[in-house]
Each structure stands twice: as C-alpha cells, then as structure tokens.
Amino acid sequence: MGVKDGGARKWVAAVRRRLLSPVLLVIVLVFLSATVVLGMVPGLLTTPAPTPQIPAWQQQPSALSDANAVLPLDTDAPIPVPEVLARLLDETLKPSGAGSITGVVMDGSTGQVLFDREASANRIPASNMKLLTAVAALKALGPETRFTTRVLAGSDPSTVVLTGGGDVLLGAGASNTAAVAGRAGLASLAKDTAAALASAGVKGSVSVLVDDSLFNGAPLNPAWSLDDVAAGETAPLFSLALNSGRYSPTVATGPRPQDSAVTTAQAFAEQLAAAGVQVSPGVERGKGIPAKVLASAESATVSEQVDLMLETSDNFLAEALGRMTAAASGHEATYDGATAAVRQRLGELGIATDPKQLQLADVSGLALDNQVSALHFAEVVRAITSGPDLSLRTALDGFPVAGLTGTLDDRYVDAGTAEGAGLVRAKTGTLNTVIALSGYVVDADGRLLVFSFIGNGLEPGAAANKVAMDRSASVLAACGCRG
Template sequence: MGIKNGDARTGLSTAWGRLKWPLLLAAVLLCALAVVVAGMVPGVLAPKPSPSIPSWQQSPSALAGSSAVQPLDANAPMPVQADVTKLLEETLKPSGSGSITGVVLDAATGKVLFDRDAAANRIPASNMKLLTAVAALKALGPETRFTTRVLGTDDPHTVVLAGGGDVLLGGGASDPSAVLGHAGLATLAADTAASLKNAGIKGPVTVQVDDSLFSGAPLNPAWSLGDVAAGETAPLYSLALNSGRYSPTTTTGPRPQDSAVTTAQAFAEQLAAAGVEVGSGVERGKGLPAKLLASAESATVSEQVDHMLQTSDNFLAEALGRLTAAASGRKATYDGATAAVRERLGELGIASDSMELADVSGLALENQVSARQFAEVVRAITSGPDLSLRAALDGFPVAGLTGTLDDRYVDPSTAQGAGLVRAKTGTLNTVIALSGYVVDADGRLLVFSFIGNGLEPGAAGNKVAMDRSASVLAACGCRG
C-alpha cells in the first residue's frame, strides 16, 4: 500500500513533535553544563587570563653572569695569624684527657697562621693514607691500571689466575663505571672459557692462583690481632675480591684470611658457570706469560686513591703501598711500602726524617707523623707544582655529605662547615685526626691538620672540637 505526500508530511511532523522537546531539553542542559564547566575550569570555554608567575619561575630573557664556583682570587686577603689563633684556641680543646696539636697554613704561600706543637710527632691513625695517596700518585701515575690475567701452562688443562695488584675485583661482570668491581670475575671467566673453546680444550680444568707479585709476610706484625679479628684489615695478597671482603656490601666483621685463594675459588665457580668443567680445589702455581687466555683491568690509580680516602680503606691502602714499592724498585713488602712512601715524600720536598712509619694505612700505633707534615702533604695536593697530585682532591670527604664525614657536621656549632670543609679523618681508640683544606669567607685557601692523642675513648666531644675548629676556618674573615 502506498503513502500519499500529505501523509508523509504529517508523519514527519508528528515525529518531530515527539523529538523536539527531548532535544530542546538536552540543549538546555548542555548550555547549563557549559556554564558550570566554564566557571569551574577557567580557560576551557572562556578566554584564559594572564597568569601571575613569580619571576624566579619564568624563563630568563638573557644569560646571567656565573655566581657559582669561581677560581680562587690570588689577591684575597690573608687571615691575620693572631685572629686565627684566637679562634682555634677557643675551639680546639680535648674532651677530657689528652692533647690536640695542630697547624693552619695559607695554601698559596705556606705562611703559618696557627701552630700548636705542630712539629711534634703524633700517632696519626688513618691520616696516614694521605701520605700513601701522594706516594702512589707520584710513583704509579694517576691513569695507571692493574691487570689481572688468566694464563695457560704446559698442561693445557691447567689455567692460572695471576694477580696484578687489583684488590677491588668484583664477583660478577666487569663494570666500567665502578671502582670496586671495575674488573669482574664473571667477565674474566667468560673470556677464558671462549679461549679454551677456541683451543679445543675439553675435560676437567684445574685452576691455580699466582699471588707472587707481593712478597714478605701477608700480615703486618705491627697490627693488633684484635683489629685483624674485627675485620679492620686482613693478610694482604696481590688479588682480592671486594677489597678483601666477602661481599661488596659488607664493610665490617671478619674477612677472608687468604684473599688470593678465595678469589681463585670464586673464579673457578664462574668458570664452571661459563660452561667449563672444573676440577675440585685450587692450588698455588705460576703460568706462562706467553699463554694469555684472558685479562681484565682495574680502575685507575686516581680512582682507587679517591676510593681509599673516601672510605678509609685499610686493605686498599696497603695494596697501593706495595705497588708503590714495586714501582720504586723496592720489594713489595710492608717495609718496602713504608720506605717507598718516605722516598716519594722527600721528592716532594716534605721532610720525612723525623717520621716513624710502621704501615701505610694507619692501623699501627707505632706510626709517628707531625701535624705540620700532614699540612704540607695537603698543600702539595692542593697547590704544589706536581699536578698529578691534584687527582687526590676528590678523595677528601666533604663535611656532612660524603665518605667518612657524611654523618658529621650536624652539631649546631659545626654546621657552618657542612659542605665547605674537605678533610681526611683518622680514628683509633685514643686517637682522632683531621687534615684537609677549606676556603675561608674571604676566598683564601687554607690547609690544616689537627691530631689528638691520649684522648678519652669514645668521648664525642673530641670529634666535635675538631669539626668546630675546621668550621670556624670556613667562616673566618680574619683580616684583623
């Protein structure tokens, strides 16, 4: 049945009548909603007003002049000795028994600004590492690396892990960005496995270790056996994992007593993980230099020196001392290390005849060095003519921020030195030392050394006294 035109118009009109009121209602609702949204969210439907942005949040219209770290001003006024002395006499006082010697020097000229028995020999604790640092940098060079090798022997089924002085080996893959673990046993084992495979060597492989680079007694007789048992250090060998620790995250407690064998055992495990059948046990032996299977290089001497100073690592300090001895044409023994350190200090013009050196890490109570000698070493690092020593600058812990000073300079009387003082710490039972450098309020670079001996064990006031003394130097505008 067809539909007439009139019927069609009537049908459409009726349909529109049914729809127009819902549509009109929807339109009204949409308009109302738009008004609400516009009121709630400015800028959605309305013009966006100009925001009021603080000037410090706005993009600069031009580059400003630098006001950050500037070169030292050679014409900065030098502090007056009497004023510096007056300040330090008020702060540099032991808490209880004992005494504190000290010295402050102007870095540029060497002028003495404070002197309290500065020439007197004292037990320096870990400030000894400053002497080791400059000797190692001078003898070895900042960019030198130590190589750990895997060598073949006359027996194709025997490989030798040969220590080259790297005691910061890691157990995993080599990490080029790290100091501890820069060379890793997993990478060394994978490279060794590839060499064995290429040579067609199958069947059980015996792992030996060659630690002959260092000679003499592994344990220094000047050390307290109690300190060794507590893990302050350990018998020294020419290769070690984690600076003579079981784990890179473990910094206290007992250590492996034969780091060479422990490292070789860990290497054997990594070799097995790389698909090599490995025999049981590890032996000492020597490989043939011409049969190099794999090798891995350590972090640089500069990086290791900085790590040693930041963390006050006794084991690493002694290793660097032995390597300094070898580079100086001496036997790589404890005595060779102390002799080499003394020799290198002499080359820098630092008088060392009065020093008594029993080790190069500072654990030995027989060490005797003066505050003046430490200040001269710091001055050689900051301002001396041998530019290779500048590599040690980053190793000084920053007050309240890094290394062994990260938890100090929080006392209100010392807070003004936080972030400004950079110094090497030293702590034994009755000994506290602090040697470093600071730029004073007038822009003058000062070096200092404070050494306390015979102190009351555990008296917190002694560290505060030294920290406060370094802090007043940072705040000093001592021009009279």
C-alpha cells in the same frame, strides 16, 4: 660567555623586538592586565627585596662534581691574621677530657703558617696516614695506570692460572666499566677464559691455580693489633682480592677472608664452571706461562683507587696501593718496602723524611707505631692542592666533603659545625684514643687554607672529640679572621 656571544644575544633580541607584531603585543598586554587584576602575580606590583650575595665557594653544593682544581681563588684575597685565628681556634680546638690536640693552619698559596700548636710534634696519625700513601702512589704509579689480572695457561694444557696484578677490587660478577670496585669482574674473566680454552681445543676437566707472588713477605703486618684484624678493620694482604678483601661488597665489618688469593681463585673457578667449563675441585698455588695469556681484566685507574681509599678510609686498599708503590719505586713489595717507598716519594716532594721526624710502621694508619706531625700532613695537603706536581691534583676528589660524602657524611650537622657543611674537605683518622682531621677549605674571603689537627691520648675516646675537630674546621670555613 665572551663579548662576541653577548653581542650576538643583544642583536637577536633586538631583531625579535622589531619583528613582534602589534597584534601579539596587544594580546600580551591584555593577558598581563587581566593577571594583575586577578591578583595572581602581586610580585609585579612591588620591588622584591635584594637577595644577599653569598660567594660561590661558600654555598653548599647541590651536586658534587670532579675536582681537578681548587676554585675559585683570588690571589688578592686577604690572609687571616694569625693572632685572630689563634684566638678563635683556642676556643674550639681543645679535648673534651684528657689528652692533647696539636694543629697547624697554612695559607695554601704561600705556605705561610697562620696557626701553630706544636705542629712539628710527632703524633699517632691514624688514617691520616692514607694521605701520605695517596701522594706516593700517584707519584710512583701515575694517575692513569691500571692493574691487570690475568689468566695464564699452565704447563699442562688443562691448567689455568689466575695471576694477581695488584687489583684487590675485583668483583665476582661481570666487569663494570662505570665502577671503581668491580671494574674488573671474575665472571667476564671466566667467560673470556672459557672462549680461549674452546678456541685452543681444550676438552675435559680443567684445574685452577692461583699465582699471588707479586707481593712478598708476611701477609699480616706485625705492627697491627690482632683485635683490629679480628674486627675486620683489615685482613692479610695478597696481590688479588675480591671486594678489597671482604666476602661481600656491601658488608664492611666483621670477619674477612684470611687468604683472599685462594678465596678469589675459588670464586673464579665457580664462574668458570658457570661459563660451561668442567672444573676440577680445589685450588692450589702455582705459576703459568707468561707468554700464554688466555684472558685479562683491568682495574680502575690508580687515581680512582686513591680517591676510593681516601673517601672510605679503606685500610686493605691502602696497603695494596702501598705494595704497588714499593714495586714501582725499586723496593720489595713488602710492608717495609711500602713504608720505604712512601718515605722516598715524600722526599721527592721536598717534605722532611728524617726518621726522627717521620716514623712509619704501615701505610694505612692502623699501627700505633706511626709517628707523623700535623705539619707533615699540612704540607702533603698543600702539595695536592697547590704544588707543582699536577698529577697529585687527582686526589682532590677523594677528600670527604663535610656532611655529604665518605667518612664525613654524618658529621657537620649540629650547631657549631654546620657552617662547615659542604665546604670543609678533609681526611679523617680515628683510633680508640686518637683522632685526626687534615684537609683544606676556601674561607669566606676566597682564601685557600690547608690544615691538620691531631688528637692523641684522648679520654673519653676519639668519638667524643670529633666535635672539637669539626668546629675548628668550620671556624676556618667562616673565617675572615682579620679583627
């Protein structure tokens, strides 16, 4: 409230006091006296103990809101003393067995490095790779861009062509404008197609084709382990898919469609039949007439898809966003085109992209051939939180919140890590012997800190080393770190 609003409230209160009748005052006094005598409000007779004042940014949120900026920040807040911070992190940031953990902590406002443990060393980053993909997609495509799935008329009037536009989050049912996954639905697309066919006077059986030619190259990345593919970590990539390449939106593991384009077209044919169109059996690949659009449906925005990718660590969605980034950056929409586009967009942010410093085999983080340093990730996080490109701020909502959302929802619940619950916001990364955590936190003094920790060669595996990461991030949340 401004000064004028405060003055108005005081004036209204004064008027009310003057208008309060003597009779009403008597009633109020009698009621209060009786209440005191009955002992119902003993708090009125004593002075309550002062409530400890905890800064707003150190209170665990009761509800999550959109984060389009990191607030509150005090430019005069003290910066942690590097020697003190190093002493604390050396106690927590260590593997439980074999392997090593590198890391870096930077002041978000100035970029000053406050902690450096081999921060420039190349490491396998696991799903922290998605942070690079996020900023590249936002820069190349723009936060508000949507992907359009179209139904085109074929050269034969009795043929319709489901044409992929990069939306791999299609839903089987009606379009849900409040959703990210399922924002565009096949049932709505089929209903609109049926109406267009009826309006054009098309009668009899209709054949369904699918055009997935937007993406080029091999659907499966040769850098991936076939065991990871078989386990359902990802699937062959196409330019349209249901449920991010899954059979069901509620089942995130296990077998996945090996040809999501055909699977999606078959589901569309079923919805078209449900809309009253006689549909010929079978689905084949083909192309439609671009000028003859029978129906279309738009995806969620790029920023919404980026947030979902980061929060849930969705590998299939990451690779689809990578292909769309490649196409928008003048590269072929292939796996190599996606990594080239990510490298290009990072360079535009002033982040080092020399192949000796940055080796990219995919854009989701499944590939063991990826080599990225903790410093790279800290610089990317800082670009999101504090950099001059405001379009990157839209990625803030995608960072999982410790103990509350996404891939951090079941962490930060034990002694030693609970201090970071609700405060630490970070992208996770996990492979068998790899674990990573990169994100940001506003410390106890109101200073924004960005960090990245990466463990490689971990034995016992990555799961046993999560606590080291979480305790270290919690140290930053609780940090004054000045002595």
